[in-house]
Amino acid sequence: MTAPALETLLKRSDFLACARGKRQGTKGMMVQALNRGEGEAIRVGFTCSRKVGNAVARNRAKRRLREVARLVLPHHGRPGWDYVLIGSRDNTAERDFAALQDDLRQALRKLHG
RNA sequence: ACGGAGGGCCGGAUGGCCGCGGGGUUUCGGCCCCGAGGAAAGUCCGGACUCCACAGGGCAAUGGUGCCGGGUAACGCCCGGCGGGGGCGACCCCAGGGACAGCGCCACAGAGAACAGACCGCCUCCGGUCUUCGGGGGUAAGGGUGAAACGGUGCGGUAAGAGCGCACCGGGGGACGGGCAACCGGACCCGCAUGGCAAGCCCCACCAGGAGCAAUGCCGAAUAGGAACCUCGCGCGGGGCCGGUCGGCUUCUUCUUCGGGAGAGCCGAUACCGCCGCAGGGCCGCCCUGGCCCGGAGGUUCGGGUUGGCAGCUUGAGACGUCGGGCAACCGCGCGUCCAGAGGAAUGGUCAUCGAACCGGCACCCGGAGACGGGCCGGGGAACAGAAUCCGGCUUACAGGCUCUCCGUGCGU
RNA sequence: GCGGGUAUGGUGUAAUGGUAGCGCCCUAGCCUUCCAAGCUAGUCGUGUGGGUUCGAUUCCCACUACCCGCU
Numbered sequence: 001m002t003a004p005a006l007e008t009l010l011k012r013s014d015f016l017a018c019a020r021g022k023r024q025g026t027k028g029m030m031v032q033a034l035n036r037g038e039g040e041a042i043r044v045g046f047t048c049s050r051k052v053g054n055a056v057a058r059n060r061a062k063r064r065l066r067e068v069a070r071l072v073l074p075h076h077g078r079p080g081w082d083y084v085l086i087g088s089r090d091n092t093a094e095r096d097f098a099a100l101q102d103d104l105r106q107a108l109r110k111l112h113g
Numbered sequence: 114a115c116g117g118a119g120g121g122c123c124g125g126a127u128g129g130c131c132g133c134g135g136g137g138u139u140u141c142g143g144c145c146c147c148g149a150g151g152a153a154a155g156u157c158c159g160g161a162c163u164c165c166a167c168a169g170g171g172c173a174a175u176g177g178u179g180c181c182g183g184g185u186a187a188c189g190c191c192c193g194g195c196g197g198g199g200g201c202g203a204c205c206c207c208a209g210g211g212a213c214a215g216c217g218c219c220a221c222a223g224a225g226a227a228c229a230g231a232c233c234g235c236c237u238c239c240g241g242u243c244u245u246c247g248g249g250g251g252u253a254a255g256g257g258u259g260a261a262a263c264g265g266u267g268c269g270g271u272a273a274g275a276g277c278g279c280a281c282c283g284g285g286g287g288a289c290g291g292g293c294a295a296c297c298g299g300a301c302c303c304g305c306a307u308g309g310c311a312a313g314c315c316c317c318a319c320c321a322g323g324a325g326c327a328a329u330g331c332c333g334a335a336u337a338g339g340a341a342c343c344u345c346g347c348g349c350g351g352g353g354c355c356g357g358u359c360g361g362c363u364u365c366u367u368c369u370u371c372g373g374g375a376g377a378g379c380c381g382a383u384a385c386c387g388c389c390g391c392a393g394g395g396c397c398g399c400c401c402u403g404g405c406c407c408g409g410a411g412g413u414u415c416g417g418g419u420u421g422g423c424a425g426c427u428u429g430a431g432a433c434g435u436c437g438g439g440c441a442a443c444c445g446c447g448c449g450u451c452c453a454g455a456g457g458a459a460u461g462g463u464c465a466u467c468g469a470a471c472c473g474g475c476a477c478c479c480g481g482a483g484a485c486g487g488g489c490c491g492g493g494g495a496a497c498a499g500a501a502u503c504c505g506g507c508u509u510a511c512a513g514g515c516u517c518u519c520c521g522u523g524c525g526u
Numbered sequence: 527g528c529g530g531g532u533a534u535g536g537u538g539u540a541a542u543g544g545u546a547g548c549g550c551c552c553u554a555g556c557c558u559u560c561c562a563a564g565c566u567a568g569u570c571g572u573g574u575g576g577g578u579u580c581g582a583u584u585c586c587c588a589c590u591a592c593c594c595g596c597u
Contacts, residue, residue, distance in 0.1 A: 045457090055154095055499060056499060066133085066462090067131090067132075067461075067462045067463085070132070
């Protein structure tokens with residue numbers, strides 16, 4: 001099978017819609033998911049509040065989340081779903097990268113099942 | 114060697130794999146090039162740029178700056194000086210104009226806190242008295258208070274005293290000399306009360322239109338060409354006339370019970386008008402000369418639409434190196450090299466090798482009496498921080514490292 | 527991007543440049559069989575760093591944190 005294309009969420013309304021869906025927290029991040037029920041694409045958004053830290057810390061956290069999503073979602077995400085990854089206060093920037101990937105996989109398993 | 118002062122620079126490196134933003138190219142598979150900082154930060158100043166406003170003169174208000182000279186597009190920045198203060202010194206700090214233009218304040222303490230004056234004292238005279246007290250006069254040396262007390266020390270002088278006289282110090286004025294200037298030196302003269310605070314009001318000199326790239330321009334989409342209420346205003350004249358209303362005329366058409374009715378036309382009036390003028394109102398800080406705008410204005414509330422694209426957008430008062438000028442800030446010229454441009458926002462993730470700080474160890478080596486330091490071994494794994502229109506500064510944050518110059522003390526030569 | 531404001535015990539707030547007050551809270555005591563209320567006493571302080579001044583919560587400068595407004 002060919003992995004479905006990843007699209008990035010940009011609009012505020014998409015983020016708000018996803019926030020009303022399911023959510024699952026892990027040590028490294030918070031994941032929100034919503035089954036749109038239409039389309040084939042996996043869409044994903046990233047966000048970090050000011051609680052994460054200054055601009056350097058926020059951007060670094062978002063970059064690591066992007067990389068994790070790029071590696072994990074094509075294989076474990078479901079087409080037609082929206083996911084929002086939220087950086088956490090202490091862990092996203094410092095956590096071991098392999099553990100961060102496991103966090104996302106585990107969160108997806110709980111959200112889907 | 115130890116301690117200290119002032120600058121300058123760097124602030125992780127290399128490679129593999131997988132990615133991101135922009136540009137170019139393409140045989141659409143890909144390939145090539147470029148891609149954060151010294152503070153990109155705070156937004157404290159100064160500009161460029163864009164839009165809006167903008168007539169002249171005088172006056173005022175508000176804000177800012179404040180020794181002198183220079184640098185600069187400009188600055189509240191920088192450089193070089195001057196003055197004051199601190200340090201043995203290298204060097205550091207200073208909003209550093211004006212206190213006889215005026216007003217104000219100076220708590221507590223103290224007799225007295227700003228036209229000087231006299232609490233305790235000191236001296237003298239008079240009266241009572243003989244422990245001393247009261248009154249008049251002279252005096253400002255001493256006392257104590259305070260952040261600050263109307264020059265200081267010494268000698269002379271005197272009833273006691275006092276710049277009363279003298280010497281030195283301090284202060285004021287100052288011919289003249291030096292310096293572009295701030296300022297410095299200063300013959301000579303003056304016995305010399307004439308505080309402090311202007312980062313209190315203020316005075317003087319100088320500077321300043323407002324807003325900001327979410328500026329601004331173009332294209333596209335969509336909806337609307339709004340509603341309600343409140344406040345103030347609600348005059349005159351001219352002009353216009355589609356349609357309306359009223360009155361008149363009777364040229365035409367038509368109906369007629371021959372009185373007239375209806376329609377069209379013409380004339381006049383009226384409301385009306387997003388026409389004009391005046392009055393009026395408003396604006397240009399104020400005034401004068403003058404100008405502009407409105408003709409309904411202003412305000413509040415409600416309702417509706419859009420949150421797309423392109424330009425601005427990065428090559429510029431550019432940076433670095435070299436050469437020349439200048440004590441320096443900086444400037445000039447030629448040559449060479451370099452140049453992020455996103456738009457919920459790229460410049461990363463991961464692995465390997467190397468690696469500073471830091472932590473631990475003392476088997477071994479070196480120095481040392483020792484503590485310990487260096488070598489060595491193991492761990493560890495890089496500060497502050499991310500461009501958002503662009504520049505010049507300032508300020509603040511920053512693990513640590515490298516380097517230059519200078520000062521003090523000690524030792525050696 | 528532009529602009530404004532605030533910071534005073536744990537909390538809410540006062541203070542012409544001259545000893546930082548007040549209420550609530552807290553602690554202790556009194557009162558009460560106990561609690562509450564009341565009474566008495568006490569602890570706790572000007573965001574940070576400089577400067578002006580004899581003297582700063584106050585004036586000036588820089589910084590920090592928080593809040594608000596406009597576009």
